[in-house]
Amino acid sequence: MSEYDHEPVRGLPGELPEGEHIIWQGGTDWKAMAFSALHIRFALVYFLVIVATALFRGDWGTAMAVTALGSVTVGLFILFAWGVSRTTVYTLTNRRLVLRIGVALNKCINLPLNELESANLKQLADGSGNIVLTLKGMPRLGYLMLWPHARSLRFVRPQPMLRAVPDAQKVSALLFKATQEVQPIAPRQQAKRERNEDIPLGGLPV
Known part of the structure; x- marks a missing residue:
């Protein structure tokens, strides 16, 4: 049994009213979430730069400590992204x-x-x-x-x-x-959309 078993309709707080579908x-997607929202690339680059600098200076202790910290941090980011995707x-x-x-x-x-x-x-x-x-x-x-x-x-x-x-x-x-x-698009904006010009998705003024 999960925490969402109480949902009458998956993803919704209640039954759909009449006329709604x-x-x-x-x-x-958890991978895209990790890269676009949590910026995991920057975290990886950040820790890699520190590790590379420590190795260049011959500081193996710092390099190992930062590697361990970076692995835990990136692992937590991935775990969170997976959790967001699941829920x-x-x-x-x-x-x-x-x-x-x-x-x-x-x-x-x-x-x-x-x-x-x-x-x-x-x-x-x-x-x-x-x-x-x-x-x-x-x-x-x-x-x-x-x-x-x-x-x-x-x-x-x-x-x-x-x-x-x-x-x-x-x-x-x-x-x-x-x-x-729900909000009919204006004819002028429809023409712009058909020409593939950049307008808001809803066809409404920003």
């Missing part, structure tokens, strides 16, 4: 986007599509990607409550995001279509 459901469920319905997040304390965050101002895709090299969301008049969401499902270093007005989503291009297209049903 799931369009897409997915999570994060995260993103759900897109025809009315809202739900983020079920939290490794130690799980929570569900409901983002109505009619409160979505923009959603912008940043594709990663492996085909996964981050979809950053900008909300309109909803109350502010705490950065620490959202992290790592939040745009980095946006503390004043945190922006939730779908982090390290596999096949992000497909997910962004589904999100655009669902948002368009």
Whole structure:
């Protein structure tokens, strides 16, 4: 039995209301999470530089100590990324986007599509990607409550995001279509989108 066995619908806090249905459901890729959110490359380079410097000076004790510390640190990053991947469920319905997040304390965050101002895709090299969301008049969401499902270093007005989503291009297209049903895109913006010009995913002003 897991902590999520109480969910009436996987990834959701309750049964879907009449007229609402799931369009897409997915999570994060732990490898992409480790590299894009936890910046594990920088940690590896940091420890390698220190070890190389210590070896150059002939300080084997420091080199071994830093190697051990670096291994533990990187291991913890990987373990955390795996935990985030295991516990995260993103759900897109025809009315809202739900983020079920939290490794130690799980929570569900409901983002109505009619409160979505923009959603912008940043594709990663492996085909996964981050979809950053900008909300309109909803109350502010705490950065620490959202992290790592939040745009980095946006503390004043945190922006939730779908982090390290596999096949992000497909997910962004589904999100655009669902948002368009709730907030019809203006003809002028539709023309720009068809010309592949850069506009917010939701077709709404930023």
